[in-house]
Amino acid sequence: MSMEVWPLDVWLRVAEILTFRAGHNAAVVLAGATLLGIAAGVVGTFTFLRGRALVSDALGHATLPGVVLAFLLGSALGLTTRNLPLLLAGAALTGSLAVWLVQQVSRHTRLAEDAVIAGVLGGFFGLGVVLLSLVQSLPTGGQAGLGTFILGQTAGMTRGEAWTMAVLAGGAALAALALYKEFRLVCFDPDFARGLGWPVALLDLGMLALAVVVTVAGLQTVGLVLVVAFLVIPPVAARFWSDRLDRMLWLAACFGGASGALGTALSGAVPDLPTGAVIVLVAGVFFLVSLLLAPGRGVLAALARQLGLRLRLTRVTLLAGAVRGRPLPPRGVVGHWLRLRGLLDASGRLTPHGRAVAEPLERNLRRWELALRLDPHAVPDGTRWGVDPAERVLPAGLLARLDAVGDSAEAAR
Amino acid sequence: MTAATFLQLDFPAGLTAVLACSLCAMLGNFLVLRRQTLVGDAISHAVLPGIVLAFLLSGTRATGPMLLGAMAAGGIAAILIETVRRLGRIEAGASMGVVFTLMFALGVVLLEQGAARGVDLDADCVLYGQLEDVLWLAPAGWSALLDPAALADLPRELLTLAALNLGIGLLIAAFWSPLKLTCFDPALATAMGLPAGVIQYGLVLALALAAVASFEAVGSILVVAMLACPAATARLLTDRYDRQFWLSLGLGAGCGALGYALAGPLPLLLGLGWSLNAAGMIASLSGLMLGLAVLLAPRYGMLARRRGHPA
Missing domain, CATH: 1.10.3470.10 (ABC transporter involved in vitamin B12 uptake, BtuC)
Structure with missing residues (x-):
């Protein structure tokens, strides 16, 4: 005043x-x-x-x-x-x-x-x-x-x-x-x-x-x-x-x-x-x-970090869902963006290019889901669930167990 | 001194001092036990911009707007302190130090800018209070104490403080056991489903009310002293929470009465022709009392410790 x-x-x-x-x-x-x-x-x-x-x-x-x-x-x-x-x-x-x-x-x-x-x-x-x-x-x-x-x-x-x-x-x-x-x-x-x-x-x-x-x-x-x-x-x-x-x-x-x-x-x-x-x-x-x-510690940086994480997680779940044969209707900002990038077609199915991008993401997400079921306490603090590459941020012991369980599940299928 | 002058000057001012002391001493117990005494320091400073803004907007010293402004400022301060602590990942003390000093500085600048335009409120009043302004003009003799018409004319500060003493005292009595538990074992209290957040913000709001009701009469520094000293003294004298509560209440009120008497009426009675600042005298007395307890308390004092079981 x-x-x-x-x-x-x-x-x-x-x-x-x-x-x-x-x-x-x-x-x-x-x-x-x-x-x-x-x-x-x-x-x-x-x-x-x-x-x-x-x-x-x-x-x-x-x-x-x-x-x-x-x-x-x-x-x-x-x-x-x-x-x-x-x-x-x-x-x-x-x-x-x-x-x-x-x-x-x-x-x-x-x-x-x-x-x-x-x-x-x-x-x-x-x-x-x-x-x-x-x-x-x-x-x-x-x-x-x-x-x-x-x-x-x-x-x-x-x-x-x-x-x-x-x-x-x-x-x-x-x-x-x-x-x-x-x-x-x-x-x-x-x-x-x-x-x-x-x-x-x-x-x-x-x-x-x-x-x-x-x-x-x-x-x-x-x-x-x-x-x-x-x-x-x-x-x-x-x-x-x-x-x-x-x-x-x-x-x-x-x-x-x-x-x-x-x-x-x-x-x-x-x-x-x-x-x-x-x-x-x-x-x-x-x-x-x-x-x-x-x-880093500022309010705006924290908000931006949160928003970025949310967008990336939505992208991963949308693409992984499409790989798993449960295509979600590509609504929302992320869906439109994926369509614009040519990863999804109008009905929400993967394009060939989209499949090449989505399959590694889906494999990564599967590892994270398994890690959460097997041993949630072994997941280090500060890692970003479903987004970070699992083989780089998860401890080696947990990764080995994940792969063993994953292989047997593959064999059973 | 006649009965009328006593009733007009010393009775309302002294009683106001005593009531401010008892109110702060009550709340201080929970702060000392929860190790949050500095929250009291912070809130008593942080309410200033709220009070000044309410005062500048409403243009009066009416109690309602000031209480609202103080509660709003206290709430904002509590939220800001928590935000800064979380985001900056720093200790609560430093976060309080930032928030309350900033709010206090803002209040001072608003005050001085307002005072420059002839507003009747200044920084001195905030720091030391204006106990000598608490007057009761109605009484002509002792009978006024029983006369409803004269009693209705008691000073506003006095009535506000009395109402807050009663209200907060009743709230404490009603929620005594859960409050005691949150002091004694916060983890257990949370596990039992007591709403820690509600209790914390309730305490902050009560502090804001106490600070604004007291500051006009006795100043913000007396509030800090009275939140800390009686409760800390009682804590050194007993292990039982209920005894500590009553003891701190008595010690606080006692300091208020004695301090007021020593500062104002005593020098006049001795014919010295001047008086000392009553709020300051009360705060010094409470500090002295705490110092004596620190040295001499039977079990927890420094001398007893040195003699009993050398640290």
């Missing part, structure tokens, strides 16, 4: 920001947000594959009390303006504490990890909200823009703050890539890694520590409520395109970086749009495109 109310000059402004022509500040913010997206994509891919996707939800929310406590400490020490490094240090502290708590409590009590994540998230965020209301009631200082950390707002971000974000994000991405080999094994085969004597628990902790760094770097841009989206959506979108870790990392980094850049530019061009929500929605567009269009 927002699209039609945005006039052309909004889009021109977006283009201006994206091409670094909107002033030095905007350029640094844009570069920082892009780096942040790349870091989130890379680190998020590892945490997603390790099954820790939603730990970052607790982590993000848990940074709020840290930010406010750091602010209170800062004002007690007499720092009047908001001191970013101090606030981010506070955020990192309580965020790490939350991650550690989730790990400890779900390991040492009967509670499952999901309950612990939700409990820690709610408790920490609640504490943050109480502290925030305390800050608001203080006579001095006021809120000092702490509220922008919740949903993200890049407007008014200083150059130094943008540099801080860029450096933190770049560092996290580089560290994750430096530990590529270790993280890969921990994600795919933690038991083997343990067998090699690798400190798996430490590597897990390191992975989440990088998630903490990304979260802290993203506080001003995506905000703490939605940072989990930045760590989850790009990797999941990448997952639709590839099974291979290196390709997933590239794709997730691209999706993340592009969402960071486009989202920042959009929220810079349109007033009253929280940056975090816009970035997440841009990432959501990449996700939706992947969900629909990715070859």
Whole structure:
């Protein structure tokens, strides 16, 4: 609904920001947000594959009390303006504490990890909200823009703050890539890694520590409520395109970086749009495109596969039926197509050419039918019944039995 | 403080907080036992665009459209989560993470765009609630509690929550044994012919209702805390499902009352001249309660485990 109310000059402004022509500040913010997206994509891919996707939800929310406590400490020490490094240090502290708590409590009590994540998230965020209301009631200082950390707002971000974000994000991405080999094994085969004597628990902790760094770097841009989206959506979108870790990392980094850049530019061009929500929605567009269009796992590919299989199975049953002397009237798309190709005549009988095509198909179908009767469990998953050539996809033992039974049936006839 | 001001301010707000807590705590039991607490987190965020759209379309804060919008959004979220999980062959957690954050972001953008055009609903209200807006203007004294005309004027949020408490409580009571079985042994429940899908979607719809009824008064974060903390605390204290249910209900309501008292009236009574955010205080208290249970629970706490049978 927002699209039609945005006039052309909004889009021109977006283009201006994206091409670094909107002033030095905007350029640094844009570069920082892009780096942040790349870091989130890379680190998020590892945490997603390790099954820790939603730990970052607790982590993000848990940074709020840290930010406010750091602010209170800062004002007690007499720092009047908001001191970013101090606030981010506070955020990192309580965020790490939350991650550690989730790990400890779900390991040492009967509670499952999901309950612990939700409990820690709610408790920490609640504490943050109480502290925030305390800050608001203080006579001095006021809120000092702490509220922008919740949903993200890049407007008014200083150059130094943008540099801080860029450096933190770049560092996290580089560290994750430096530990590529270790993280890969921990994600795919933690038991083997343990067998090699690798400190798996430490590597897990390191992975989440990088998630903490990304979260802290993203506080001003995506905000703490939605940072989990930045760590989850790009990797999941990448997952639709590839099974291979290196390709997933590239794709997730691209999706993340592009969402960071486009989202920042959009929220810079349109007033009253929280940056975090816009970035997440841009990432959501990449996700939706992947969900629909990715070859293999995408919705359209799955539908096409299903339709193709149905058409081929209909063709096989029609032609095999004709060979067996039970010609079906060639109705429907497949029937017409077979007639057009000259395989069937008007009454649904096989032409000589059609017989040459149909007889091997019928023999194959007979094998499949027999396989289903003899030993359905021996048919491997993922094979296409009646369509795939049996001698290529069925196990050798089953094939031998099929042929033995088939020969004796032939002899009996 | 006179009786009238208590009845006008603290009574409706405090009771609303307690009712929101008890409603979420009831539902939380099934989530904690079925290891689906994060479904509660997801649904409580995902209902936002439904609520905002209903609000923008109907132009009022009337309960009916909002409940419908929330239920529709909750249902869509549940279906999307399942679709993404199946198609992408990924774990449910990641699929939830994608769907609910996207829907929440969409809701926030709709809200801010609406707010820019003078719509009376904003993101702060969604996150922290507006308990101080829950007022009962009718009463002049204690007699109002027995006066039907004054009672009919109770705040809308309060009445909705009370009705939902009653309705969902009755549903749980009616289907207690099958619900218990699906928590205890889902495979057996399915084998016995209990409709797992109906129960799952029923739970999601109940969550959506609870989320929308609570969020206006106490915010979405309190919903997450209340779904998780009382039930998880009770789970650490007892093995019996019925005891766990009553215990979580009591703990949830207790947190609601105590948290509200600590945040609003207590600082005023002490003459401090300011008050704290009640929803946040209730959520922190429930987190503290869970933390204490994790450490000190007689059998399942970490200290008892360390002493009894070293892991």
